[in-house]
Amino acid sequence: MSETITRRLPAWALRTNGAVVLIFLYAPIILLVVFSFSASRIPGQWGGFTSEWYATLFDDSRLQRTISVSVKVALVSTLLATVLGTMSALALERFKFRGRKVFDALLYLPIIIPDVTMAVMMLMFFSQAFDLLDSVFGIGLSKGFATIVVSHVAFNIAFVSVVVRARIAGMDATLEQAASDLYATRWQAFRFVTLPLIAPGVLGGALLAITLSLDDVVVTQFVAGPGSTTLPVYVFSLIRKGVTPTINAVSVIMLVASLILVAGSVGLQRANASRGRQQLRTPGGTS
Amino acid sequence: MSVGIAEAKRERSERRRGFLLALPSFAYMVLFFAVPLIIVLVYSFATRTSTGSTALSDWNLDAYRKLGEPIVRNVVVRSVILALVTTVICLVVAYPFAWFCAHQRPTIRNLLLIAVMIPFWTNFLVRNYAWRILLSNGGPISSFTEAIGLGETNILFTKTAVVIGLVYAYLPFMILPLYASIDRLDRRLIEAGRDLYGSGSQTFRRIVLPLTMPGVIAGSILVFVPSMGAYVTPELLGGGKETLLGSYIVTQFLTARNWPVGASLSFVLMAVMLVSTIVYFRSGGKNL
Known part of the structure; x- marks a missing residue:
């Protein structure tokens, strides 16, 4: 411990700051849950306990439709982004090929690009592409489910790829060589050695992708069609019109969904750590 | 020699495999x-016609020139100031917190880091909405300040509310890189500084701060860039009263239908992001 510094910067100041930060981070979330059970019609005031607002959710068909769109978009885009992201991670970490550097740079951009810019890009692209398809082939397309999925995959490939690459970089390449020394075909080496080893990274990437897909408001708002809106975009438009106790209840449901995903990723990290130790004892013991 | 040929052949087939593996996502990207x-780049040089559509035939810099006009300039300046204020507050709050984390026992340290990560994973819209409820008139914070005799606070739909929301949204982005660089700091250097009769503040300024600079820069970029382009937070907590860059761009596309100006602003926003990233990599940072 560096007592020299802690003597100067009093320990109690650091501890107070720590407590304030934690309260700042968690109080809003906890209070939101509390107020979702308040009987008052004004969302920020306490008026006794009720679960009435959750009951109203089940009657709202518009809400249910947007939930189902959100879930479908998240699942389809995550599946596509996970497959494509994992393939690019393997290519970038394990192979040299022409255009590798360009591809690497291209995969960094979606991570750092502002939401609004990405949204603008996708809107302009689809409107141009649809105009082109209409005038050349006479195919009339419009924005909807597919455009949302395509846009989500476009930013999620990069995130999956980064997570999987970190996993591959920390992996022992000699295990794959050992497999090929033992006359495993390339496919067998991949299927029985590489894939089980990178699986936690792939799963972690998929969890991140699903979280980002369920989080997105800005890009989706730009590429959604009239009939296909996701839950966050719908809730966002509701909040702008005015807050209601029902929105409190919807928010808590979204909160619970994201907390389940967090629990998944934290659990994955821990399982990951313990499995790593196990592999040291019995190399290749996974199947 | 035949070995050399076989080797070259093998390498070529390896390269082809790599390329084929990358091809689907490469093509997609x-x-x-x-x-x-x-x-977007092409459109930023186009002209808006009187009907609201965009003419691509006449290339010019009008859309960029429009950025110098007072209305747009005010929006940009306001966004930069708000993003700077957010970044500085995050830095001042996060540095001692990251320091505190780095000096705990491993178990507590991990718990604290997970506690910082959880809000980062929870739904972004919900986190902003929570503040909308907290800050509302007659809401929890207002009732609290009234109860302790400070009177009602009406900060919803002000710049303060936007800054609170942005700090809340991006604080983890500041804490995590700072923690990483403080954790890497060799404690013996601090002791050496003290042994050489450096005061606490001298040791901090001359040794600790320079050594943790990569974390400071990384965190600042990770907070500043999304704050600059923020859209959801200013809309929900600022009430759209004072337009910021993100909202202004969205308006150009969804209501004003002036695509060239929207495109040029998006491009400027991205340029800010790219320059900051390059600055970060130049300053010795390795990963974002």
């Missing part, structure tokens, strides 16, 4: 990311 990016 070119079609659905690089091409849209180029379209």
Whole structure:
């Protein structure tokens, strides 16, 4: 411990700051849950306990439709982004090929690009592409489910790829060589050695992708069609019109969904750590 | 020599395998990311016609020139100031917190880091909405300040509310890189500084701060860039009263239908992001 510094910067100041930060981070979330059970019609005031607002959710068909769109978009885009992201991670970490550097740079951009810019890009692209398809082939397309999925995959490939690459970089390449020394075909080496080893990274990437897909408001708002809106975009438009106790209840449901995903990723990290130790004892013991 | 040929052949087939493996996502990223990016660039040089559509035939810098006009300039300046204030507050709060984390026992340290990560994973819209409820008139914070005799606070739909929301949204982005660089700091250097009769503040300024600079820069970029382009937070907590860059761009596309100006502003926003990233890598940072 560096007592020299802690003597100067009093320990109690650091501890107070720590407590304030934690309260700042968690109080809003906890209070939101509390107020979702308040009987008052004004969302920020306490008026006794009720679960009435959750009951109203089940009657709202518009809400249910947007939930189902959100879930479908998240699942389809995550599946596509996970497959494509994992393939690019393997290519970038394990192979040299022409255009590798360009591809690497291209995969960094979606991570750092502002939401609004990405949204603008996708809107302009689809409107141009649809105009082109209409005038050349006479195919009339419009924005909807597919455009949302395509846009989500476009930013999620990069995130999956980064997570999987970190996993591959920390992996022992000699295990794959050992497999090929033992006359495993390339496919067998991949299927029985590489894939089980990178699986936690792939799963972690998929969890991140699903979280980002369920989080997105800005890009989706730009590429959604009239009939296909996701839950966050719908809730966002509701909040702008005015807050209601029902929105409190919807928010808590979204909160619970994201907390389940967090629990998944934290659990994955821990399982990951313990499995790593196990592999040291019995190399290749996974199947 | 035949070994050399076989080797070259093997290497060529390896390269082809790598290329084929990368091809599907490479093609996807070119079609659905690089091409849209180029379209935005092309549009930023186009002209808006009187009907609200965009004429591509006449290339000019009008859209960029419009950025110098007072209305747009005010929006940009306001966004930069708000993003700077957010970044400085995050830095001042996060540095001692990251320091505190780095000096705990491993178990507590991990718990604290997970506690910082959880809000980062929870739904972004919900986190902003929570503040809308907290800050509302007659809401929890207002009732609290009234109860302790400070009177009602009406900060919803002000710049303060936007800054609170932005700090809340991006604080983890500041804490995590700071923690990483403080954790890497060699404690013996601090002791050496003290042994050489450096005061606490001298040791901090001359040793600790320079050594943790990569974390400071990384955290600042990770907070500043999204704050600059923020859209959801200013809309929900600022009430759209004072337009910021993100909202202004969205308006250009969804209501004003002035695509060239929207495109040029998006491009400026991205340029800010790219320059900051390059600054970060130049300053010795390795990963974002």
